[in-house]
Amino acid sequence: MPLSAASINIDDSVLVQRSQSGDLEAMERLILKYQGRIYNVILKISGNSDDTAELTQETFVKVIESIDKFKGRSSFYTWVFRIAVNLTLNYCQRNAKMATRSLDAEDNESDSQARQGLKEFLSDDSAADPAVLAQRRELCDLAKQALLRLEEPQRTVMVLRDIEGMNYAEIADVLNIELGTVRSRLSRARSHLREILEAMQK
């Protein structure tokens, strides 16, 4: 029977134990469970859709190769994201120059309509509904560009918190940093993002 994400309802720890004892189906279930979220986080951090699939694939290959070494000191969830984030940050360092060029090109393509939408968003003091924001594609495109202008450490905590929905303790575990660092880095990231968006509307 083909596996699907909907059929997965077994606890991670059970699947991990079965994977460690050589159960391929259990490992497949873990991959199916996390592939979408891992892919999305890598894409938002790297900003490169061409290489995201490969990085996701590499993440799971590493997971499979290292599953025997997973001792359960942290959750499987944070462990798999730690592998993905480390691979992605290494990738970003290697491609730093290329990414900068790509961003400059995108910046020139931002049209005036999108800038107007951004201006309205920034001047509006009422709390914006994420569901409504999601409908405004031009605004989302600018937000993606702004996110990529953040420094990688700030971008990473923001993606893990606001896209993946991790709590601070999980982020600290994934990035192997102190809880206080997560707190300050996230705060600076949001503040900086606001500044970038304000600069983009001009």
Added chain:
Amino acid sequence: MKANPQIDELLCSFIDGELPLRQQTEVQRLVARDAEVARRLRQLQNCKNLVNALPAEPAPIDMLEQVKRSLERRTLLGDHAAPTVSRAGARHLKIRRFVAAAAMIALMGGLGAVVYQIVAPVAPGEAGRPAADMSRSIQVIPNTLPDAPAPVVVAGQGFSGRLELRTASLTQADAFIKAAIEDNGLKGFAEVQTLADRRVYRIECRREGLDRLVADLGTIWKNFDSATLVVDTDRFADPVVIKPVTVRQVAQIVNQDSAETSVQMARGAAVLNRFAQAMPGREILSESEDTTTMMIATPEIPRPRLASNDPATKAIPAPPQGGVQTTMTIVLLNTQ
């Protein structure tokens, strides 16, 4: 309101529900009292909402299959530790390249002599045998027949020889070679013998087919403990033995238009390897692969297709008959 890092931090933690109850109440009071703080709270909340609103992109539907293929390839190639090894070796790479470059310069002198010896006119009595001072460089299998007949070369006949590969992963290498034979459309031109400690593949096909097979072998070459090429075992009394041989050398030797040029190329490669082995640091042999291109144009080695997801790239038609015919016997030996 000018951004205050401490207040921003407090407000962000409040937005994310990461404050203890007492601090939450304090923030609520602060927001109720101070309009600027309330405004800043909304700004930070909107930043969070904007990022949260970014659409999620779905992963490729064949991700699981891609992971399986990638694992299969890594297992077959035995490069589990490759990323770690490559990182660890990165620092030494520049030094090795520098040493290699220095050695190349030294090799150039030797190569000049080799090329001269290969192309220099040979006295009639020495035809078919290496020049006197080259005999030290080339390993020649002793001739058991004292009056062996002169080699008879069939028109259109190219490379003929035996490639001996030693590996500790006999089963995996066997599977790879069989797949490569099939992928390159050579199944109808190959005979496979399975013995306890070895596999023997005899392939008689056009040169282009053998080129592709050698290129595929290149992808797992580093997993062989040793590789030896014996050239023209079928028709010549004194075959040339190149040990060790690199995959690029094999490709060059196979790619010749005639059996004679294959033998000449093999002699050059044998001498080159002797030079390379005499250099300080035996790793120079692998670095010197590119040097062989100075002797003759390098045949284009196509990219391996093992990792490809495109079925079209797998469907290579069987090589047509005619053209330069080649014969290669690959002997895969178990070292375990």
